Amino acid sequence: MSLRFSLMGPVRAWRDDEEIDLGPRQQRAVLAALLLNNGLRLSNDQLIGMVWDDPTPSAVMALRTYMYKIRKAIPELDLKSKDGGYTLRAELFDDCRGEPFEGLSSTYFEAQRVRIANERLKCREALLERELDVLELQKHVAAFPLRERSRALLMQALYRDGRQAEALEQFHQVRALLNEELGLEPGPDLRGIHAQILRGDLNLARRPEQLPPGLPDFTGRAAEVAQALRALPQTVGITGMHGSGKTALAIHVAHLAKQDYPDGQIFVSGKDIANELLRAVGVENPSGDKAALWREKARGKRFLVVVDDVRDPARIAELRTPGSALVLTSVRRWNELAGVVWLKIAGLTEAEANQLFRGVLGTARADAEAAVTDDVLARVSYLPNPVRVLGGKLAARPDWTVAMLLAQMERETRLGSAIPSDCRAVLAPLMKAEQQLTDQERHLLQCFARRDEDVIDVCEAAEMSGGDPGAIEFLLEALADVHLIEPLVLGRYRLPYFVRMYFGWRVPALTS
Template sequence: MSLRFSLMGPVRAWRDDEEIDLGPRQQRAVLAALLLNNGIRLSNDQLIGMVWDDPTPSAVMALRTYMYKIRKAVPELDLKSKDGGYTLRAEIFDDCRDEPLEGLSSTYFEAQRVRIGNERLQCREALLEREMDVLELQKHVAAFPLRERTRALLMQALYRDGRQADALEQFHQARALLNEQLGLEPGPELREVHAQILRGELNLARRPEQLPPGLPDFTGRTAEIALALRTLPRTVGITGMHGSGKTALATHVAHLAKHGYPDGQIFVRGKDIANELLRAVGVENPHGDKAALWREKARGKRFLVVVDDVHDPAQIAELHTPGSAMILTSVRRWNELPSVTWLKVAGLTEAEANEFFRKVLDPARADAEVDVTDEVLARISYLPNPIRVLGGKLTGRANWTVAMLLAQMKRETQLGDAIPSDCMAVLAPMIKAEQQLTEQGRHLLQCFARRDADVIDVCEAAEMSGADPGSIEYALEALADVHLIEPLVLGRYRLPHFVRMYFGWRAPVLTS
């Protein structure tokens, strides 16, 4: 059960989603005084002075009555009198929509209204400074035309967007307004921004927005998304075999979380991660210790960094900075990286795979052949990337049925240079994985595929491959590390259907 209070608008409280009746205005005023001093003990005299400007002797009895009714309405507060005073501890929710302390009119509440208003205004302006959104800055300047700081920010944002004349016009408007209403000239910050624009010397920090577009048909991964969002800003790692949708999941999570990282979002893939991060924030051709330089540039900022397809954990180990968040994707799980919460992804669930296939293909075509569709999806282990390719292939062949596609998949195929491009696209995850295997690993998978068994143990693997039983487990663990087999219990492994199908196709070519 959760209990929430709000001081924005009338004083209000909720128990879970149900609003609590807090009684008449003066009773709410007593509660508001306690909430404004959350965790601080207030004496009876202090509370009376806050609620009543000119209290009468009856105020003491009125206070006791109101405290009794507040305790009755919200017993969870455990609000008891101690040493002639009261202490309240509660969660206060600010929805930033209404004026605070509506209907409460004592001198104390008037002062608190001004204080809260100023704090909210400063928080809003700090957010505007981080985001530098022209439209939002224009709205704020229109609402508070005499605040020079936000006027200067608007000038910078306009200049950044190539609107130099509009930026200079903002200065002239501010100068005329200050002269007319206050008899003042613009302050030093506004004058300096104006001068820098005239000299062409206004340098603005680059705010990177590099996330790839999210996928409108993204499907599933509900538990993984929830865990990733709970973990950020601590580092999240996403691991899984080729074709399992690691990059799509990382991008999806990043789009959901990006509003909490107003200094920018950076997406990098490559061998020199630190160099790419520095380039993203405007540092060209950096020299020396690039990781240290990145930490310096990122200090005090809130960046969201996605590093796709990590091959060298040493490049990541020194890049994390407090306040910023990092999402990694990698086929291999790098256990040597500290403080990373790893999520393992494989195929979608059967239901999710069907849902995704129906998003890519006309749902009516999939629904007309439900059983055949299930078999097609099972043959590719419900992996998102092959599902997208197969759905797209059928979309481009209006006269094909799903059964025709399955028949083609079952046909014995000699893989080589003549493989059709659409088949190559479906098999791309396996082709890429095979290229990264040792000869021993390739041979083992070939043997497993010929055996056509779901589960293999160490002894069977040694017998089939002819390898030394003492060393075979190391080779099996290497395959498990890149998700081509799935570890069950010690010494036993499962071979995914898609892997078995691919290496079954490859075996005749490799052993001829």
């Protein structure tokens, strides 16, 4: 059950989807005053002064009566009485339609109406500034012809569209109107934009929209998506082994959250992240302290930045700015980065992997061999990238069954018994991971993989590899950091099936 309140239009409340009868006008006024001061304690005298312009002695009794009826109508409301005053905590839901506090007419509510109207105008103009849509700006200027800020935005939008003469005409119109109506000249901001247009050097900020398209068959990760959305704008980090779908998840989350970051969305991947961020907002060939310049450009703005495959955490720490959000992906979790909400992902669940595989291959073919399909997906540890590749391979062979694919996977080839010998794309995540290993780490994984067990401890690993237990534990922890093995309790580790297969049969040359 949830309670929602609205102050736009008449004061209203809902319990789930059912509207609550809030009683007569003055009772609604009492509730509105409390909602406007959500979480603050209001004394009886303060409330009476807000609701009644000329209160009579009976106002105290009327206030108590209204409080009693509000509690009776909404018994679950967190309305507390203490020391002759009241405190309310509630969720406000406002759709910005209609005049606020419709029907309430005290001096207090009239002042609040003016305040809210000004805030709504500022919010509207902030949105218009980000979009610079000429038609919408023209409508806004027609409704508020004396507002210099909206007139300046229209001049900028017209100039950007190559309509310099029309932009200058807007300045002359507002100047004549200000002189006629108020006896004033345009302010310095408006005059400055006019001068820049005359000189031809008006520079407009670029609004980047760089997010790659999301995967149309993105599957699963509901808990991780919800956790990331709750955490933003705090920095979110997504970590997992190659092939686990970190980038896909980051992009999916970014698309869901982008409406909260109206100044733009930026996707970067590479070593010089600050340089790429500056280029995204229109700064070409930046020099000097690029991170400091980015912080200056991002000050007061709300950007959503996805940094893919982070390699240097120190560079990330320099780029964070208040109001903007970072979504990071990295094989390694960078614990030295403060204030990051880390999400660790591995394979999909069995049900999610089946859903993805069926979406690529087709439900009928997969369902006809459900048990075999489960076996195929388990062999790649339900990792989304290999699952998608296997589904695509089988879809390209309409005369093959899933059992035929499994039979090919079971043949012992130079690559091992669980990988299609003609599909390097399935191997890609582990091939990439292997390139970043030391010889000692690779040797240890091969020893681990050839042992016919899922779980091993440090002493067993040292015995197999012929190394010192202390040094072996260091290597095992390094492998756990990049998710090639899973740490259990202290000193014990599990090897995922896909990794065990690959390193158990690994040979120097790979052929397709």
